[in-house]
Amino acid sequence: MVKVVTSLGSTGLADWIVQRFTAILIALYVIFMVVYFFIHPNPTYSEWSTLFSNNWMRTCTFVVFLSIIMHAWVGLWIVSTDYLKHLAVRLIVQMAIIFTLLGCLVWSIEILWGL
Amino acid sequence: MTEAQARKLKVSVYRYNPDKDNKPYMQSYDVDTQLVNGQMLLDVLHVIRVDDPTLGFRQSCREGVCGSDGMNINGKNGLACVTKIVDLPNKITIRPLPGLPVVRDLIVDMSQFYRQYEKAEPYLQNDQPAPAKERLQSPEERAKLDGLYECILCACCSTSCPSFWWNPDKFLGPAALLQAERFLIDSRDNATEERLTALDDAYKVFRCRSIMNCVDVCPKGLNPTKAIAAIREKLIQEGT
Ligand code: SF4
Ligand code: SF4
Ligand code: FES
Numbered sequence: 001m002v003k004v005v006t007s008l009g010s011t012g013l014a015d016w017i018v019q020r021f022t023a024i025l026i027a028l029y030v031i032f033m034v035v036y037f038f039i040h041p042n043p044t045y046s047e048w049s050t051l052f053s054n055n056w057m058r059t060c061t062f063v064v065f066l067s068i069i070m071h072a073w074v075g076l077w078i079v080s081t082d083y084l085k086h087l088a089v090r091l092i093v094q095m096a097i098i099f100t101l102l103g104c105l106v107w108s109i110e111i112l113w114g115l
Numbered sequence: 116m117t118e119a120q121a122r123k124l125k126v127s128v129y130r131y132n133p134d135k136d137n138k139p140y141m142q143s144y145d146v147d148t149q150l151v152n153g154q155m156l157l158d159v160l161h162v163i164r165v166d167d168p169t170l171g172f173r174q175s176c177r178e179g180v181c182g183s184d185g186m187n188i189n190g191k192n193g194l195a196c197v198t199k200i201v202d203l204p205n206k207i208t209i210r211p212l213p214g215l216p217v218v219r220d221l222i223v224d225m226s227q228f229y230r231q232y233e234k235a236e237p238y239l240q241n242d243q244p245a246p247a248k249e250r251l252q253s254p255e256e257r258a259k260l261d262g263l264y265e266c267i268l269c270a271c272c273s274t275s276c277p278s279f280w281w282n283p284d285k286f287l288g289p290a291a292l293l294q295a296e297r298f299l300i301d302s303r304d305n306a307t308e309e310r311l312t313a314l315d316d317a318y319k320v321f322r323c324r325s326i327m328n329c330v331d332v333c334p335k336g337l338n339p340t341k342a343i344a345a346i347r348e349k350l351i352q353e354g355t
Contacts, residue, residue, distance in 0.1 A: 013321070
């Protein structure tokens with residue numbers, strides 16, 4: 001069995017499930033947003049900040065951010081192991097991806113909770 | 116072949132002899148179909164080889180049973196012996212199966228393909244004491260093997276699969292996975308759990324991206340993608 005340190009789950013199955021599950025969460029969030037914009041075609045600043053002052057909304061948004069990041073990591077990990085055959089190059093690219101994604105995650109916390 | 120059907124074919128063939136050539140090149144042959152004794156592309160190759168005995172290709176059964184003459188015909192993998200000349204345009208380009216090392220001309224080294232097949236452990240495993248005569252199977256249980264056992268290991272599918280091109284040593288490829296499923300659902304095999312555990316890593320099964328190139332090319336009309344989905348389903352049931 002090929003055990004891979006840089007893969008998110010310990011097995012292919014775990015990665016596969018993570019990708020499907022996060023895809024569902026992201027899709028639900030997108031649907032919610034589409035409905036929201038349907039009801040408020042031109043949200044004012046106060047409408048928008050009311051929406052995000054709700055802690056449920058913040059938490060859900062954060063969970064979706066987390067989903068996007070996990071989803072992106074599994075996908076990009078697969079692409080990088082397919083196309084980057086040189087070990088050092090692959091590791092550097094993978095590290096860059098991890099840092100970018102983690103950076104986005106921290107940034108999303110800052111945006112949502114206005115730290 | 117009647118007069119009306121006579122065609123002039125331009126056949127461009129991949130040539131490479133590692134002992135003599137620095138790099139591969141394409142060689143063009145003109146073939147008059149009136150000289151072809153048969154209806155298949157393999158018969159065209161025989162006509163070419165009469166004039167040019169240096170051309171290398173494999174063949175044996177010449178009826179789609181042995182799986183020796185898989186090649187890339189106008190960009191699509193197939194068996195030369197069951198590819199009808201009438202279905203091809205006058206300009207035909209033939210290359211070896213993609214992604215495997217070329218031994219000579221259209222002959223590829225299949226070792227990696229067979230190594231992946233071996234990893235599927237394509238034989239019955241059963242640790243129960245053997246019955247006096249044989250392990251019986253109901254007609255329904257036997258029917259489950261249909262669409263799986265017919266594979267002739269021609270490698271047309273695996274060598275058309277991008278996931279196999281990129282990771283031929285880690286991803287098992289459609290042909291081996293079809294066989295993995297063939298033994299997973301065989302009622303006479305009871306190593307199902309061990310087989311599933313061995314398959315569950317980041318590559319062996321899960322590199323399949325369901326592009327279905329394999330289904331598109333299989334000369335036996337088999338559906339490896341469906342078999343792979345069935346394995347995935349078993350892994351999910353096992354793992355949750
Ligand atoms: S369906 Fe899967 S195995 Fe078949 S060609 Fe696509 S990636 Fe390869
Ligand atoms: S599944 Fe079809 S294409 Fe693949 S090796 Fe078997 S017969 Fe050939
Ligand atoms: S020669 Fe046997 S399959 Fe074509």
